[in-house]
Amino acid sequence: MSTPVTIGSTRRSAAELETLAARGNAELRSRQPDEARPAEVVAWVAANFAVPQAAVACSMADAALPHLVAEGLPGVDVLFLDTGYHFAETTFTRNEVASRLGVNVVDVKPAQSVREQDAEFGADLFARDPGLCCARRKVEPLQRALGGYEVWFTGVRRDEAPTRAETELVVWDARNGLVKVNPVAAWSFDDLIDYATVHEVPVNPLIATGYPSIGCAPCTRPVAPGEDPRSGRWAGLTKTECGLHV
Numbered sequence: 001m002s003t004p005v006t007i008g009s010t011r012r013s014a015a016e017l018e019t020l021a022a023r024g025n026a027e028l029r030s031r032q033p034d035e036a037r038p039a040e041v042v043a044w045v046a047a048n049f050a051v052p053q054a055a056v057a058c059s060m061a062d063a064a065l066p067h068l069v070a071e072g073l074p075g076v077d078v079l080f081l082d083t084g085y086h087f088a089e090t091t092f093t094r095n096e097v098a099s100r101l102g103v104n105v106v107d108v109k110p111a112q113s114v115r116e117q118d119a120e121f122g123a124d125l126f127a128r129d130p131g132l133c134c135a136r137r138k139v140e141p142l143q144r145a146l147g148g149y150e151v152w153f154t155g156v157r158r159d160e161a162p163t164r165a166e167t168e169l170v171v172w173d174a175r176n177g178l179v180k181v182n183p184v185a186a187w188s189f190d191d192l193i194d195y196a197t198v199h200e201v202p203v204n205p206l207i208a209t210g211y212p213s214i215g216c217a218p219c220t221r222p223v224a225p226g227e228d229p230r231s232g233r234w235a236g237l238t239k240t241e242c243g244l245h246v
Helices: 014-029 038-048 064-072 088-100 114-121 130-148 189-199 205-209
Strands: 054-057 077-081 104-108 151-153 170-173 178-181
Touching (some): 014 038, 054 064, 054 130, 088 104
Parallel strands (some): 077 104
16 A cells, blocks of 8 residues: 655645656556456555645546545536537536535636637638647646646546547646546446446436547547447547547
8 A cells, every 4th residue: 555645735846746747547457367457556646745736627428437526525616618609408417416416517618608719710610720729628627627626536437438448547647747547447337337326426417328438528428339439429520539538
């Protein structure tokens, strides 16, 4: 078992956090007979970070990750990227998470409203330049929000797409300057739904109608059985990631 670091009120340096991430990933990946289970990953974070230093990024496709993290870090901040383009079902799920789980939902908003963005770039930027739209409505707002934390949790899973197949449990996120933790990296989609069912946590109603991966409404379509779970995102385009995890 690792020796927890001293948790203080002063933010640790990038070098300290990067070293901690490497050490934590090595330890968690070496757990026998397999790598650490999701709850063990959360426990490692709880031993090395205080609640105010941690955040969970949640797309509100489901609340399995916020629930899992809150079991070890009650009251943790859950960051919801309020892009202005969400399905009504996603907003509903966000409200359910805020009211039913022991977490603090933080709405992370872009610098411009959709109307302001349309005025500067023209309507439907997502259709003409989805990379720029994601950068302005997701990547920059999240990067700004993460500035106050030392560690963030994501729901990235290895089975979602080839681009995510090598996802580690703990990494140093150099772009955002903090530790990135992927506790459910080894889970399948069925594992996710099983957890949500057992623990009775909110699940986006769109999941039941063929949306295994849910993003902004204009850029997400249902997925046919057997298709890549993320194939419904930016369908018909070469784009496969919004930029948050690459």
